Amino acid sequence: MNSTPENATDADPNAITIEEANALIASKLPILDEFESLPVNLARGRYLSEDLISPMPSPPFRASAMDGYAYRFADNGNQRQVIADSFAGHPGPNQLSQGQCVRVTTGAKVPDEADTVVQLENVSINEDQLTIQIAPTQPGHHVRDIGSDCRSGACIATAGTRITAGIMGLCAALGIQQLNVYRRIRITVVSTGDELKRSGDTLSEGQIYDANTTLLAALLTDPNFDVRLGEHMLDNPNSVNEALTSASVNADFIMTTGGVSVGTHDHLREVMESRGGVELWKVAMKPGRPLSFGLLDGKTPWFGLPGNPVSAALTTLLFVFPALRHSQQLPSAPLRTLSATSLNNLRKLPGRVEFQRGVLATDADGNLTVSTTGLQDSHVLSSLAQANCFIRLPVRSTGAITGESVTVVPYEFFGQALI
Numbered sequence: 001m002n003s004t005p006e007n008a009t010d011a012d013p014n015a016i017t018i019e020e021a022n023a024l025i026a027s028k029l030p031i032l033d034e035f036e037s038l039p040v041n042l043a044r045g046r047y048l049s050e051d052l053i054s055p056m057p058s059p060p061f062r063a064s065a066m067d068g069y070a071y072r073f074a075d076n077g078n079q080r081q082v083i084a085d086s087f088a089g090h091p092g093p094n095q096l097s098q099g100q101c102v103r104v105t106t107g108a109k110v111p112d113e114a115d116t117v118v119q120l121e122n123v124s125i126n127e128d129q130l131t132i133q134i135a136p137t138q139p140g141h142h143v144r145d146i147g148s149d150c151r152s153g154a155c156i157a158t159a160g161t162r163i164t165a166g167i168m169g170l171c172a173a174l175g176i177q178q179l180n181v182y183r184r185i186r187i188t189v190v191s192t193g194d195e196l197k198r199s200g201d202t203l204s205e206g207q208i209y210d211a212n213t214t215l216l217a218a219l220l221t222d223p224n225f226d227v228r229l230g231e232h233m234l235d236n237p238n239s240v241n242e243a244l245t246s247a248s249v250n251a252d253f254i255m256t257t258g259g260v261s262v263g264t265h266d267h268l269r270e271v272m273e274s275r276g277g278v279e280l281w282k283v284a285m286k287p288g289r290p291l292s293f294g295l296l297d298g299k300t301p302w303f304g305l306p307g308n309p310v311s312a313a314l315t316t317l318l319f320v321f322p323a324l325r326h327s328q329q330l331p332s333a334p335l336r337t338l339s340a341t342s343l344n345n346l347r348k349l350p351g352r353v354e355f356q357r358g359v360l361a362t363d364a365d366g367n368l369t370v371s372t373t374g375l376q377d378s379h380v381l382s383s384l385a386q387a388n389c390f391i392r393l394p395v396r397s398t399g400a401i402t403g404e405s406v407t408v409v410p411y412e413f414f415g416q417a418l419i
């Protein structure tokens with residue numbers, strides 16, 4: 001077994017940080033400012049392209065919060081005469097004289113001249129004579145004011161907000177039928193490599209199935225993205241050129257995996273050099289370097305992601321997701337993290353931030369724990385499949401010991417809650 005020398009490091013003086021790479025990418029990205037109008041019920045998870053303003057108050061009339069009796073607080077005594085009913089959807093009279101009241105149900109209009117509701121449980125009734133046994137102590141009791149949920153003209157949500165079920169429900173309550181949203185981003189995902197076959201094909205010696213297009217298309221499954229699988233790129237300049245051209249048709253973004261290292265069969269880089277230029281960065285992270293980016297034919301943003309599936313997935317989450325947000329001028333979303341107790345010793349060399357795959361769980365005492373999925377090489381796709389989080393070990397870290405607290409990023413933190 002190899003023992004690791006004490007001063008071993010994984011640092012590369014030419015490497016840049018994840019944040020630096022994201023800033024470089026953002027500085028080159030075109031902005032997509034095209035919008036569309038959608039019926040509210042189709043808008044879940046989309047982003048508002050303008051502030052959403054309430055066109056009416058909710059509730060639109062003063063409504064009872066209880067089944068009970070509505071009356072004028074200032075009237076004397078605890079006796080009232082019941083003169084009419086006001087049921088939900090069937091408003092009663094608006095005028096009341098001294099000592100009168102109206103029977104109301106929850107959601108019913110409170111008569112204009114009443115200001116207080118006493119609930120059914122706190123009265124006794126004899127024919128049309130009401131006795132208030134426990135009187136409300138303030139006017140306005142159990143009366144929902146006009147606009148107490150939402151005022152007319154109030155901003156319900158600002159431009160850039162992801163539309164949730166709650167926002168959609170509020171829109172429905174306010175009679176809003178259509179929402180203006182950013183249009184979907186069209187992304188073409190392309191795999192590269194002579195060794196790759198589609199599932200369903202028979203593998204010859206030396207061939208493997210293409211995992212990345214399925215993996216990345218799944219990561220990008222989101223109402224804001226329109227993902228298409230491009231023509232597969234073989235390891236020759238003609239195929240690379242043709243596949244890039246067809247990938248760019250109707251695409252806002254192109255993502256390729258593999259084919260950008262300096263291997264003799266990696267032609268993507270040289271073709272991109274001749275069609276817009278390539279930025280190639282070594283990012284101080286593991287797995288995942290190198291990362292390439294360019295504008296195909298000077299316009300369509302292209303991400304050249306690593307070929308190994310775990311690296312391709314992680315670079316999608318860390319670089320492509322923020323770029324997609326940036327191109328729609330959405331505010332950047334810093335990665336949220338949790339702390340968990342490591343149930344294993346975790347090995348790491350200093351010099352790069354490392355994203356190991358882990359299984360986050362809650363122990364009997366309610367504390368978060370994380371266990372490793374084992375082998376962490378970037379071809380080990382089963383680690384990604386078994387895990388439910390990444391364990392993020394900082395640049396300087398030399399690993400962690402059992403019982404130590406580590407930082408984790410649950411998979412779901414890369415998406416957005418849609419309540």
Ligand code: AMP
Binds near residue numbers: 196
């Ligand atoms: P490359 O950068 O093209 O040399 O690819 C690096 C490694 O990732 C090689 O082992 C490739 O076989 C593998 N690889 C590249 N693309 C894919 C893919 N789409 N699915 C599975 N493995 C891939």
Ligand code: MG
Binds near residue numbers: 193194
């Ligand atoms: Mg390859």
